[in-house]
Amino acid sequence: MPNLTIHFERPATWAETIYIHYWNAQHGSAASTWPGIRMEAQGNNWYRCQFVGVNALHCVFNDGHGKQTADQFRSSNGWYDANGQWSATKPAPRKPIAHSSTPVSRSVVSHSPSLAERADFREETIYFLLTTRFYDGDPTNNFFCRDRIEFNSAGQPVDPHWRGDFKGLIQRLDYIRDLGFTAIWITPPVENRSGLDYHGYHAYDWTRIDPRLESPDATYQHLIDAAHARGIKIIQDVVVNHSCQYGIRGQVHIDHLPIKYYVPHGSEPGRVNHGPYQGNLGNYAWENRDDIDNPLAPAWYQERHSRDPEGIEPLIDPKTGETIPKAGYNPGRFFGVDAQMLDPNWYHQDGFICGGDWESTNPLQQKHLAGDCIDLATERPNVKEYLINAINRYLDMGVDALRIDTVKHVERDNLLEYVNAWKTHKPGLFVFGENLVKGYGWGDLGGGDNGPSQIRPWWYTRLGDDPRNPESGGDSGFPQLDFGLFSTFRDTVSKGTYAGTAHILGMDWIYGDVTQLVTFLQNHDVGPDNDFKYRFKGEQWMAAAAYNLIWTARGIPCLYYGEEIEFMKGAPQDIEGERDTLSQTGRAYFGDHLSDDTIATTQAHPLYRHIQRLNLIRRAIPALQKAQMTHLAEWGSGMRFVRDHAASGSFAVVGLAIGSAQQIAIDGIPAGIYRDAVTGAELHSDGHLSFSVKANSAGIYVFNGPGKIGDDGVYLR
Numbered sequence: 001m002p003n004l005t006i007h008f009e010r011p012a013t014w015a016e017t018i019y020i021h022y023w024n025a026q027h028g029s030a031a032s033t034w035p036g037i038r039m040e041a042q043g044n045n046w047y048r049c050q051f052v053g054v055n056a057l058h059c060v061f062n063d064g065h066g067k068q069t070a071d072q073f074r075s076s077n078g079w080y081d082a083n084g085q086w087s088a089t090k091p092a093p094r095k096p097i098a099h100s101s102t103p104v105s106r107s108v109v110s111h112s113p114s115l116a117e118r119a120d121f122r123e124e125t126i127y128f129l130l131t132t133r134f135y136d137g138d139p140t141n142n143f144f145c146r147d148r149i150e151f152n153s154a155g156q157p158v159d160p161h162w163r164g165d166f167k168g169l170i171q172r173l174d175y176i177r178d179l180g181f182t183a184i185w186i187t188p189p190v191e192n193r194s195g196l197d198y199h200g201y202h203a204y205d206w207t208r209i210d211p212r213l214e215s216p217d218a219t220y221q222h223l224i225d226a227a228h229a230r231g232i233k234i235i236q237d238v239v240v241n242h243s244c245q246y247g248i249r250g251q252v253h254i255d256h257l258p259i260k261y262y263v264p265h266g267s268e269p270g271r272v273n274h275g276p277y278q279g280n281l282g283n284y285a286w287e288n289r290d291d292i293d294n295p296l297a298p299a300w301y302q303e304r305h306s307r308d309p310e311g312i313e314p315l316i317d318p319k320t321g322e323t324i325p326k327a328g329y330n331p332g333r334f335f336g337v338d339a340q341m342l343d344p345n346w347y348h349q350d351g352f353i354c355g356g357d358w359e360s361t362n363p364l365q366q367k368h369l370a371g372d373c374i375d376l377a378t379e380r381p382n383v384k385e386y387l388i389n390a391i392n393r394y395l396d397m398g399v400d401a402l403r404i405d406t407v408k409h410v411e412r413d414n415l416l417e418y419v420n421a422w423k424t425h426k427p428g429l430f431v432f433g434e435n436l437v438k439g440y441g442w443g444d445l446g447g448g449d450n451g452p453s454q455i456r457p458w459w460y461t462r463l464g465d466d467p468r469n470p471e472s473g474g475d476s477g478f479p480q481l482d483f484g485l486f487s488t489f490r491d492t493v494s495k496g497t498y499a500g501t502a503h504i505l506g507m508d509w510i511y512g513d514v515t516q517l518v519t520f521l522q523n524h525d526v527g528p529d530n531d532f533k534y535r536f537k538g539e540q541w542m543a544a545a546a547y548n549l550i551w552t553a554r555g556i557p558c559l560y561y562g563e564e565i566e567f568m569k570g571a572p573q574d575i576e577g578e579r580d581t582l583s584q585t586g587r588a589y590f591g592d593h594l595s596d597d598t599i600a601t602t603q604a605h606p607l608y609r610h611i612q613r614l615n616l617i618r619r620a621i622p623a624l625q626k627a628q629m630t631h632l633a634e635w636g637s638g639m640r641f642v643r644d645h646a647a648s649g650s651f652a653v654v655g656l657a658i659g660s661a662q663q664i665a666i667d668g669i670p671a672g673i674y675r676d677a678v679t680g681a682e683l684h685s686d687g688h689l690s691f692s693v694k695a696n697s698a699g700i701y702v703f704n705g706p707g708k709i710g711d712d713g714v715y716l717r
């Protein structure tokens, strides 16, 4: 009968009771209930637990007092030390970490596991899209936001903001699969309310999917099921920090006048002319043209919600006593929020963020981010209960991972309550966060940072309480989008060099588990040029070299929709000018490149083929997915490093060349046969390896590797 013995070294900041919570145990009882089994103290901070009749399990270590590790998987006896490293034998007492030792046995390539078997999210690569801007499968759910409507030369409104939908996404899942991605991150699908809410970040009801995304035969459940049927995981984007400016349906109301009574200066009641909004600016798709249907709105509001669709009957503003509709009457009563009148059970009471607040922890976390991002009292039990339960339902529907928005605007330990509640509800759940920083983001550790550690990405990946010492706490199990690495791309790949990359990678130790970070070249908010505002502007070969780095370095690669064809290259990521519409931005509608007539051209693009092959290579080599980077050297036009994943026996030497061909040399690696996944070249090493890499290509020499993976393209060759 197999037995599994797990040892755990208590980090200094943890309580002295240690638990192991486990699930998916093979050939044993399936799972423990949180916080799990209490481990037996062995002295010198080591704890032990033996599982009889079990040969593999997933687990989380915790102290029952709020500290916990990331999810772990173990299939043999092991010692998990306070630095978060597994060993097959008991580690010697603490000493400086030596270079990676000679690996024992070396496997070749991973097989292709099914979705259910893929418990480690580092095996995935992510395609990120704004559902409304991707592919329109059902024109009947299209909807124009009030703001930024685009008109054609005939004066007709075109390009509805809510255009792409689940039906279209389902129809194009095979496109994403063909490109090689195994996970899709979609923008928040819950019901929204705002003058510009097509992106989903202004939630009004977390318990409902926005009807503008669904069709009768293409609900959220249909999307999840269709993705799973293709081996693709769904990552749901979740906003915890704020609600829209109307409150939350059925929970809390924020005072407003109904927008159908708004009449701009120079206009008349019932005569507003604004594309699909004719007569007034109330929601044109709703019978009574109102903007909210909150049962907590006052009686006078609800009465108008259910009638007077024209917005022309006299209504007394209860706040001022004035009668509307009246041209030019205070727009703030329709579109603004009175921060003094917010319900303290649901909202913070500190007003709106202004200039000096952006690098200061308390105002950043307690004030409202914007007029339509009203800061929730996230520490209150009612807020926690509402948000946690709402998202649990989507986890039950099959959502595989969560991406948390605006992380730095919620205090870390408070936010970890949400993250850990979801991970407890769905053991093994991968959750990562967005902590936007332009720069290295090392906080109090220097690097020219003018903000404190407590609002920086690394802080949220850790459990310690010392802003100057990341190692004061272990891994929080809440990795972040790698804005630090992203920020360096402005000065590296955008200028055709890797110079400076080693500097940022040399700080990998500050993160709880750097191999879980989500890496990217750009996204819907930022791009790696000048002031971080534009879709990547650089030459195509620079982008190719950037992807070579992102796909072979530590972290989980994430591509923003359209990058595969340099879509909207150089455009601002978000609306910039006073009159910009979405079609002038990086959030333009992508579906024209995915139609039956155009998709072949899209799939022939050199970067499409490039990313497709990088996904193929990464999926075949566990070291590229899971190992840290060692033996790192970088010299501007080239770099090399080792990815050594002892647990799977996968070992790869990577050489990268940007701008010109490079000769790569490395010492101190295991002797044996190495095969390049890019060229298929085979080399014998006696501890030294030397090889050449063509310009903007990569050499990926895998110990006992399978040889060439995929076909040569313009860059990988």
Ligand SMILES: [Ca+2]
Residues within 6 Å of the ligand: 136, 137, 138, 139, 140, 141, 142, 162, 163, 164, 165
């Ligand atoms: Ca649609």
Ligand SMILES: [Ca+2]
Residues within 6 Å of the ligand: 241, 364, 365, 366, 367, 375, 376, 378, 409, 410
């Ligand atoms: Ca907040």
